Every structure is written in structure tokens, then in C-alpha cells.
Amino acid sequence: ETGVTQTPRHLVMGMTNKKSLKCEQHLGHNAMYWYKQSAKKPLELMFVYNFKEQTENNSVPSRFSPECPNSSHLFLHLHTLQPEDSALYLCASSLEAREGEQYFGPGTRLTVT
């Protein structure tokens, strides 16, 4: 049990759909992250939140919209995605922002059709 949960674990959506990914951490951490993991590519940092404030948007297309209502919850809202957005989306948390010791959730496997 990593203390970071993600739902759903699998998601198939069409390019015109709107869906949301949810992440929750039970570790009392102050920072949360969204990463994209694609086959044969390094893990890509998408967004960083520190004390509910977004501190990094790593040139992510606007079809991905994060939301952090409190330090324990993080959402990723998806709309009009492209097939190349199919990937494993990982949520992570850490005590402080940008700390290398991060705790990851199991991920949401997203398939865009």
C-alpha cells in the first residue's frame, strides 16, 4: 500500500469525450504531481502542485486541465484528447514540492480511440 490511490485504473475514451482522473494521497504530503508514462520514453512531468497552488505546467496541452482542491486530492480533467495521449498517467506526492522522494499511485491506463 503506497498511500496514493488513483481512480479509475483503466479508462477508454473517444476523442470527443470528457473524463477526469482522480488521485488521493493519505500521507499528509504537501506536494502532488501528474506524470505521463509512455512506452520507451522517459517519465514526463506534467504538473506540480504545492500547497494546492500550481507551481509547474510543463508545456502541457490545454486539453489536459489539472485541479487541486486541497493537498490530498488531485484531478486531471481530460477533453478532446488525441490517440497519442494514450499512456499510463501516474500521480505522485511528496512532503515538499520537487523533493526527489516521491510516492506514486498505481496509475490510470488511458486509451484514446
Next chain:
Amino acid sequence: AQSVTQLGSHVSVSEGALVLLRCNYSSSVPPYLFWYVQYPNQGLQLLLKYTSAATLVKGINGFEAEFKKSETSFHLTKPSAHMSDAAEYFCAVSDRDFGNEKLTFGTGTRLTIIP
């Protein structure tokens, strides 16, 4: 800019044999270095980290890594492989100074254990 290079996207070793996964880093400042492991259908889990204390770092599950500044390396080893070690392993570097505190991951090495 910081970066890590993991040599070998796939490594196979026999059960009971030495595991050696290679990682070389590039960083403009003294780095913090990490090894993470990802088991099938799971997120990443921290194995061990180097944060400028002892150069030989011991982690979970019998793994250890040695920081060698002269070689800019942080290779991961385990004396005797177990079937449960089959997973993907990621090396990562973090510059904690000068406001550039980004965690950069390598492309990963998939470890297969041969019975």
C-alpha cells in the same frame, strides 16, 4: 541541464546471479540520485536515494548503489537475483540547488530473471 542515461533497456540474469543495472548522470551541481522500481501494473516505488552523505547507499530488497563522482555513475547492484526482482528500474536525478529542483528520470531498464 540535468539528465540520466540508463545503459541497456533490457537486462536478463539468472536467479541467484549478480544484478547490475547501469546509470550515468549529468548535472551542473552536486546531484541527488534515486533508483525507483516499477512492478507490473503498479506505480513507481523508491528503492534508494543518494543525498550527498555516504557514497554507498543501501536500499530495500537487498539492493544497493554506489555514487562515483569521477565516473558520474550511480549503478544499482544486488548480489543474488530473486524471481521477485523482475520489474522495470528507473534511475533519476534531482538538482536541489539554484531553484532547479526538477526530478529527471531515465528511460528505464527492464530486468528479467531466468529461473
